[in-house]
Amino acid sequence: xxxxxxxxxxxxxxxxxxxxxxxxxxxxxxxxxxxxxxxxxxxxxxxxxxxxxxxxxxxxxxxxxxxxxxxxxxxxxxxxxxxxxxxxxxxxxxxxxxxxxxxxxxxxxxxxxxxxxxxxxxxxxxxxxxxxxxxxxxxxxxxxxxxxxxxxxxxxxxxxxxxxxxxxx
Numbered sequence: 001x002x003x004x005x006x007x008x009x010x011x012x013x014x015x016x017x018x019x020x021x022x023x024x025x026x027x028x029x030x031x032x033x034x035x036x037x038x039x040x041x042x043x044x045x046x047x048x049x050x051x052x053x054x055x056x057x058x059x060x061x062x063x064x065x066x067x068x069x070x071x072x073x074x075x076x077x078x079x080x081x082x083x084x085x086x087x088x089x090x091x092x093x094x095x096x097x098x099x100x101x102x103x104x105x106x107x108x109x110x111x112x113x114x115x116x117x118x119x120x121x122x123x124x125x126x127x128x129x130x131x132x133x134x135x136x137x138x139x140x141x142x143x144x145x146x147x148x149x150x151x152x153x154x155x156x157x158x159x160x161x162x163x164x165x166x167x168x169x
Contacts, residue, residue, distance in 0.1 A: 018132035028106030046154035047094040053162025058105025059097040126169040
């Protein structure tokens with residue numbers, strides 16, 4: 001049972017799945033707009049893509065345990081509680097947490113996709129992520145497209161651990 005946080009982000013939050021062009025496979029994401037910025041103003045702030053490494057660690061670990069707007073932490077009288085993160089990166093930036101490659105965290109892989117939906121090397125990871133980025137920008141339902149982010153919008157890719165390989169790929 002998770003308690004309701006006393007803190008309201010009061011900003012733009014979006015989540016969904018990004019197609020990677022492998023039938024029913026997709027990368028899950030959660031996007032937080034800069035704290036206090038209105039939807040129309042988000043394009044005035046850089047966007048950070050956060051990737052956890054592992055390989056195979058969900059980027060939601062970075063979201064809920066490191067730099068997102070809330071922490072999920074053990075509680076004395078319940079299994080967990082949600083508390084405000086006073087040092088969240090969304091105080092200054094838009095941040096999107098992407099679970100990748102397919103099959104990691106909230107992302108999913110289509111088991112019927114042939115030859116295989118799972119990434120076997122960095123070229124596969126890069127191809128899937130590039131396709132997912134195009135979905136963000138160019139799909140009519142894409143998060144960045146809906147927010148008016150174009151190719152000139154400042155975008156930075158950060159991560160930890162094995163994301164040191166994912167981000168350059």
